Amino acid sequence: MTMIQTIINNRPESFELPAGTVLLDVLRNYMKLKGTKEGCREGDCGSCMVLWGKMQAHRIEYRTVNSCLFPLGDAEHTHVVTIEGLNGETLNPIQQAIVDDGASQCGFCTPGFVISMTGYLLQARTLDLPAAIAFLAGNICRCTGYTSIIRAMARSLNLINSDEFAHSYPDTRISFLVQQKFLPEYFLSIPDRIQSLPTSPNQLSGQPVIMAGGTDFYRQQGEDVPDANVMLLSREANFKGIYIENNQCVIRAATTITELETSEIIQHAWPDFKKYIHLISCPSIRNRATVGGNIINASPIGDLSIMLLALEATVVLKQNDQMRTVKLKDFFRGYKQLDKSPAELLHSITFPIPPKSGRFNFEKVSRRTHLDIASVNSAILISMENNFINEMHLAAGGVAPIPCYLAKASAFLKNKALNRENVAATIDFALSEVTPITDVRGTAGYKKLLLKQLILAHFVTLFPKMSEAENIQA
Numbered sequence: 424m425t426m427i428q429t430i431i432n433n434r435p436e437s438f439e440l441p442a443g444t445v446l447l448d449v450l451r452n453y454m455k456l457k458g459t460k461e462g463c464r465e466g467d468c469g470s471c472m473v474l475w476g477k478m479q480a481h482r483i484e485y486r487t488v489n490s491c492l493f494p495l496g497d498a499e500h501t502h503v504v505t506i507e508g509l510n511g512e513t514l515n516p517i518q519q520a521i522v523d524d525g526a527s528q529c530g531f532c533t534p535g536f537v538i539s540m541t542g543y544l545l546q547a548r549t550l551d552l553p554a555a556i557a558f559l560a561g562n563i564c565r566c567t568g569y570t571s572i573i574r575a576m577a578r579s580l581n582l583i584n585s586d587e588f589a590h591s592y593p594d595t596r597i598s599f600l601v602q603q604k605f606l607p608e609y610f611l612s613i614p615d616r617i618q619s620l621p622t623s624p625n626q627l628s629g630q631p632v633i634m635a636g637g638t639d640f641y642r643q644q645g646e647d648v649p650d651a652n653v654m655l656l657s658r659e660a661n662f663k664g665i666y667i668e669n670n671q672c673v674i675r676a677a678t679t680i681t682e683l684e685t686s687e688i689i690q691h692a693w694p695d696f697k698k699y700i701h702l703i704s705c706p707s708i709r710n711r712a713t714v715g716g717n718i719i720n721a722s723p724i725g726d727l728s729i730m731l732l733a734l735e736a737t738v739v740l741k742q743n744d745q746m747r748t749v750k751l752k753d754f755f756r757g758y759k760q761l762d763k764s765p766a767e768l769l770h771s772i773t774f775p776i777p778p779k780s781g782r783f784n785f786e787k788v789s790r791r792t793h794l795d796i797a798s799v800n801s802a803i804l805i806s807m808e809n810n811f812i813n814e815m816h817l818a819a820g821g822v823a824p825i826p827c828y829l830a831k832a833s834a835f836l837k838n839k840a841l842n843r844e845n846v847a848a849t850i851d852f853a854l855s856e857v858t859p860i861t862d863v864r865g866t867a868g869y870k871k872l873l874l875k876q877l878i879l880a881h882f883v884t885l886f887p888k889m890s891e892a893e894n895i896q897a
């Protein structure tokens with residue numbers, strides 16, 4: 424048990440509760456803030472969405488998070504905003520737009536949508552309707568239909584001067600939104616009030632269970648977490664950060680996917696990473712889900728695991744002061760089995776910065792584009808000179824019990840010309856290395872076909888002219 428000091432809406436609160444207590448339960452059951460709804464309790468519907476404001480140096484940054492997958496302990500010294508915390512004496516412009524556009528019927532999803540729309544205004548650099556709509560990918564409405572919700576979003580954006588909006592990023596965004604009545608005035612006082620909250624350490628005894636973003640943990644072990652002795656990695660500075668060292672990109676394990684997306688280092692070191700971000704869950708999950716959690720949950724279709732396999736990543740494991748490294752392709756031993764003892768923590772992930780000629784591509788087939796895990800996914804890193812392939816690394820998920828580095832296929836294409844015969848042989852090698860099973864995501868035969876098509880898609884996407892000349896088609 425530990426004392427958690429936080430601000431919820433306009434009030435400082437302290438809770439003597441286990442750090443793993445689900446925030447949604449605290450909001451609804453202790454605080455009686457019933458505007459935050461409980462729908463799926465699995466991160467899939469967005470009805471429990473809240474804003475989470477965390478001090479970053481001198482200013483506060485707000486992110487949307489699913490309170491059903493959020494440990495109360497991570498609210499320590501932060502600001503949690505529910506729909507009640509956005510209410511003023513009259514409806515704010517987003518709430519009014521929802522009324523004017525008939526964007527609510529039963530209303531169950533509406534608080535979550537208002538929170539996400541506000542989250543977009545807090546997080547976006549510039550105003551962009553398609554990006555704003557994509558930002559709502561984690562919110563589901565069962566009865567109104569999305570057209571009127573999108574109209575309400577567009578109406579809200581139209582009220583804002585786009586130049587002033589862009590200029591306010593990041594330092595004066597909150598005061599800008601207060602001025603425009605999207606946020607209540609008390610938001611201005613929150614940074615000072617957070618800094619004056621009493622401090623309580625991340626208290627642990629015995630062997631704790633490890634939680635990073637919690638997005639997988641609560642789904643798998645949700646019933647047990649509230650009473651467990653939880654170590655919250657997102658509060659451990661040593662597990663956060665991205666930097667370059669000895670021509671390697673180092674990502675500390677508790678780095679979130681949003682932090683990857685906004686990192687200038689990643690833009691330089693991981694070609695085109697941002698292009699694929701919309702294929703990974705939705706903004707509120709990305710705001711919490713970590714790179715380390717994606718690897719340790721050992722899902723055979725973990726998107727980051729697949730991408731990092733193609734980048735030839737290595738994992739760094741830590742136990743007390745001892746560190747050891749393992750190639751990511753050797754780390755996965757069997758279904759959900761890792762080369763890791765229970766006491767070891769994943770400390771960081773490193774990968775060599777690809778050469779200038781290096782090109783990266785990621786492909787994913789899932790039943791729906793947003794907020795879904797893959798049936799099959801695949802990543803490639805390839806460098807070429809004068810139509811000859813210097814190096815290629817290919818990985819695929821959903822085709823074996825583990826995220827798979829396709830070693831034979833990768834080795835085959837090295838120093839070969841890019842032509843139809845060699846690509847066909849690469850696919851044959853890849854198919855000989857995988858053992859898909861038939862399950863709800865498709866038959867084994869379908870998954871093999873998908874893998875073949877995804878490998879072709881890599882070449883067609885990365886080398887369109889050559890693929891056309893060689894008649895390589897996905």
Ligand SMILES: Cc1cc2nc3c(=O)[nH]c(=O)nc-3n(C[C@H](O)[C@H](O)[C@H](O)COP(=O)(O)OP(=O)(O)OC[C@H]3O[C@@H](n4cnc5c(N)ncnc54)[C@H](O)[C@@H]3O)c2cc1C
Binds near residue numbers: 465642705767769796
């Ligand atoms: C709605 C939804 C959509 C999703 N969509 C996708 C998707 O599109 N693609 C995808 O790949 N995944 C998806 N996921 C799965 C999940 O969000 C990701 O795998 C995520 O990266 C897990 O990270 P986390 O920090 O939340 O892990 P947690 O839930 O905190 O932890 C997962 C496991 O790893 C352990 N762990 C975490 N960090 C460490 C560490 N540093 N050292 C030792 N052990 C550690 C924990 O003990 C736990 O067993 C989705 C999940 C949800 C809920």
Ligand code: FES
Binds near residue numbers: 461462467469472
């Ligand atoms: S209750 Fe559905 S996402 Fe939280």
Ligand code: FES
Binds near residue numbers: 527529563564565567
């Ligand atoms: S208004 Fe009923 S679920 Fe959206």
